[in-house]
Amino acid sequence: MSQGRPIKNVTNPDRIGSYFRLEAGPLLLVTVSGLLYNLGMLAGPYFEGQLVQRLFDIINGNKTFASMVTLALTYLAVILIVQVMRAIKRFYVRRFANNTSRNMRHMLYNSLVNMSKVELEQEDLGAVMTKAIADVDACVEGMRKFTTEIFDTGVVLVAYLGLLFFYDWRLAMLASLFTPLAYLIAGGLKTRITRYNAEYKKSAGRLNNATMDRISNAVTYRIYGREQNRDQAYEAHLQDYEQRAVLANLWENTMQPLYNIISMCGAVLVIYFGARNVQGSGWTSWDIAAFTTFLSAFTKMALKSSKAAKLFNAVQKAQVSWQRIKPLMKAYVVPNTNTTLDFSRPPQLEVTDVSLRWPGSTWSLNAISFSAAPGQIIGVTGAVAGGKSTLGKAFIGEVPYQGSIRVGDRELSELSAYERSRLIAYLGHEPELMSCSIAENIRLGKQESIAAVLETVCLDQEIAQMPQGAATSVGSGGIRLSGGQQARTALARTLYNAGPILILDDPFSAVDRRTEQAIFRNLRRLAKGKIVLLISHRLYLFPDLDRVLFLDNGSGIFSTHAALLKENNAYARLYRAQMAGGEQHD
Numbered sequence: 001m002s003q004g005r006p007i008k009n010v011t012n013p014d015r016i017g018s019y020f021r022l023e024a025g026p027l028l029l030v031t032v033s034g035l036l037y038n039l040g041m042l043a044g045p046y047f048e049g050q051l052v053q054r055l056f057d058i059i060n061g062n063k064t065f066a067s068m069v070t071l072a073l074t075y076l077a078v079i080l081i082v083q084v085m086r087a088i089k090r091f092y093v094r095r096f097a098n099n100t101s102r103n104m105r106h107m108l109y110n111s112l113v114n115m116s117k118v119e120l121e122q123e124d125l126g127a128v129m130t131k132a133i134a135d136v137d138a139c140v141e142g143m144r145k146f147t148t149e150i151f152d153t154g155v156v157l158v159a160y161l162g163l164l165f166f167y168d169w170r171l172a173m174l175a176s177l178f179t180p181l182a183y184l185i186a187g188g189l190k191t192r193i194t195r196y197n198a199e200y201k202k203s204a205g206r207l208n209n210a211t212m213d214r215i216s217n218a219v220t221y222r223i224y225g226r227e228q229n230r231d232q233a234y235e236a237h238l239q240d241y242e243q244r245a246v247l248a249n250l251w252e253n254t255m256q257p258l259y260n261i262i263s264m265c266g267a268v269l270v271i272y273f274g275a276r277n278v279q280g281s282g283w284t285s286w287d288i289a290a291f292t293t294f295l296s297a298f299t300k301m302a303l304k305s306s307k308a309a310k311l312f313n314a315v316q317k318a319q320v321s322w323q324r325i326k327p328l329m330k331a332y333v334v335p336n337t338n339t340t341l342d343f344s345r346p347p348q349l350e351v352t353d354v355s356l357r358w359p360g361s362t363w364s365l366n367a368i369s370f371s372a373a374p375g376q377i378i379g380v381t382g383a384v385a386g387g388k389s390t391l392g393k394a395f396i397g398e399v400p401y402q403g404s405i406r407v408g409d410r411e412l413s414e415l416s417a418y419e420r421s422r423l424i425a426y427l428g429h430e431p432e433l434m435s436c437s438i439a440e441n442i443r444l445g446k447q448e449s450i451a452a453v454l455e456t457v458c459l460d461q462e463i464a465q466m467p468q469g470a471a472t473s474v475g476s477g478g479i480r481l482s483g484g485q486q487a488r489t490a491l492a493r494t495l496y497n498a499g500p501i502l503i504l505d506d507p508f509s510a511v512d513r514r515t516e517q518a519i520f521r522n523l524r525r526l527a528k529g530k531i532v533l534l535i536s537h538r539l540y541l542f543p544d545l546d547r548v549l550f551l552d553n554g555s556g557i558f559s560t561h562a563a564l565l566k567e568n569n570a571y572a573r574l575y576r577a578q579m580a581g582g583e584q585h586d
C-alpha cells in the first residue's frame, strides 16, 4: 500500500464547517490569491478604456504610437500577474476539494465499518453506495464551487460594482436592478431543485440496489426462471432513474441562458445613458475611455452575476447530498487494540445461569450453566429451533445475555470487541465466503501459511488438484465450490484465525460422515489447549466429546454423553433415532 498523506480525523464530522476549518491552510492561500486575482480583474475594463482612448488620441495627433505600446505592455504585465494569481487560487481550491473529499470519505468509511450488525441490516446497501460515492462527490463539488465562486463571483462582483459606482452611481444603480431579478428567479427555483435532486438520489440508490440484487442472485433467478421478470423490474428502475436524472438536470442547468438574458438587459440602459454622458447631456460627463470601461465592466459583471444564480443552485444540490450523508458522519472510532488479557495461559470458560432472549421476541433460553477447561470439546445439541445457534451467537455479542459468562477472570460482556475477537473464534451456520480466492478467504489479510488448516479440514488434496490451487476464486458467496468445500473453507478460516475458544456452529453439516470423523480427529490435535463448543444437530461424534450441553424446552442439561444417554429420555431418543438412520444410510 502506498504511504500517502495521512488522513485527518474530523471533530464534529456532522458539521460542514468542520471540513472547511480542517483545510484552513489551503483556504488562506485561496483567499489571498483569490482577492488579488479578482481585484486584478478590474484591470481589464480599465485598460480596455485606456487603449480605446489612446487610439482616439493618436488619431487626433495628441499621443504617440510608442505610448500606446507602453500602455499595451503594461496591460500585458498586469494580466500576467493576475493569471498567476488565478493559477495559484485554482491549485489550492483543487487541493482543498481533494483533501475534503478524502476527509469526508474517511469519516464515512469509518462510520460504516463500525456500524453494528443490526444497523447494517437496516441500511439499504444500494443507498449506502450512492451516499459513499455520488453524494460525497456532489457535496465536495458544491463546496469547491462555493469556495471558488465566493471570489470569482462575489469579490469580482463587488469590485465591478465599485468601479461602476465610481464612474456614474445613478447609471450603475439603474442598470444593476436586473441582476437581483435573476437571483430572485434562482431563489424561487430552490425548492424545486432540492426536491428533484433528492428524488434523483433516491432513485440512484434504488437502481444500485436492483443492480446488486440482480448480479448477486443471478443464478437463483435463472434457476427459478425469473430472469425476465427481474430484468423488467430492473428496466423500470433504470427508466425511473433516467427520468429523474433528466428532471434534476433540467432545473439545474437550463436556466442559465435565462439568467444571462435578464442580467444583460441593463446593457441597453448603459449604452443609452452612457452615450448621453459622452455627449455631455447625461448625469455626468464621460470621455470614450470612461464609456468603454463602464460598458465592459457592466457586461462582465452581468455575466458573472448570472453565474452566481447558478452557483446558488449548485450549493442547493450539495445541500441535498449533505443532508443524506450527515446522519452517517459520526465521531471517528479509533480502533481499540488495548488489552489487559493474559494470553500466556489458556482461559477457563464458566457459564452460570445464563438467559438469552432476542430483542422483541418471546422465545427464550433460561438457566444455562456449563463450564469448559482448555483442551475440552463440548457438544451443544437439542431440538430444531432449540436455541443452539442463539447460544453460539451470545459469545460474539449478537444476542444479549443475563447471568454470567466468564472467560478466564473476565466477564464476556465487559470485553471490548477487539478482546473478544482475540479470545473467541466463531463459525456461523452459513459459510459466508467472500468473492475472492480460497486462500484470501482463509487468511483475511494475514500472510502465514494455510497448509496446516487445509490439512486439518481435509481440503488440502482437493485444492492441490485445482489448476490454480488455493488461488482459485470461490465466486460470489462461494458459488464455484461444492457445499462441502464451502463449509470446509469456512472452517479453515475459523481455525486459521482461532483464539483460545472456538465456537463452531454445525461445521460438518455439509460433509459426509467419514470426512467429519477425519476432520474431528485433526481438530482434537489442533485444538489441544483450546476450548471448542461444537454446536451440532448430528450426534455421531458426541460419544467422543468431553461434555455435552443438551438444550431441551428452553433450558440446558450439562453432562457427559454416556450419562445423558442413560438419564435423559429426550437425548437418548434423539441419539438412537440418528444412529438408526445413520446405520440405514451406511
Ligand SMILES: Nc1ncnc2c1ncn2[C@@H]1O[C@H](COP(=O)(O)OP(=O)(O)OP(=O)(O)O)[C@@H](O)[C@H]1O
Pocket: 358, 359, 361, 363, 382, 383, 384, 385, 386, 387, 388, 389, 390, 391, 537
Ligand atoms: N436474529 C433473530 N432474531 C429474533 N429471533 C431469532 C433470531 N435468530 C433466531 N431467532 C429465534 O430463536 C429461536 C432459536 O433459534 P436458533 O437458530 O438458535 O435455533 P437452533 O437450535 O440453532 O435451530 P436449528 O437446529 O434449526 O439450526 C427460534 O425461535 C428463532 O426463531
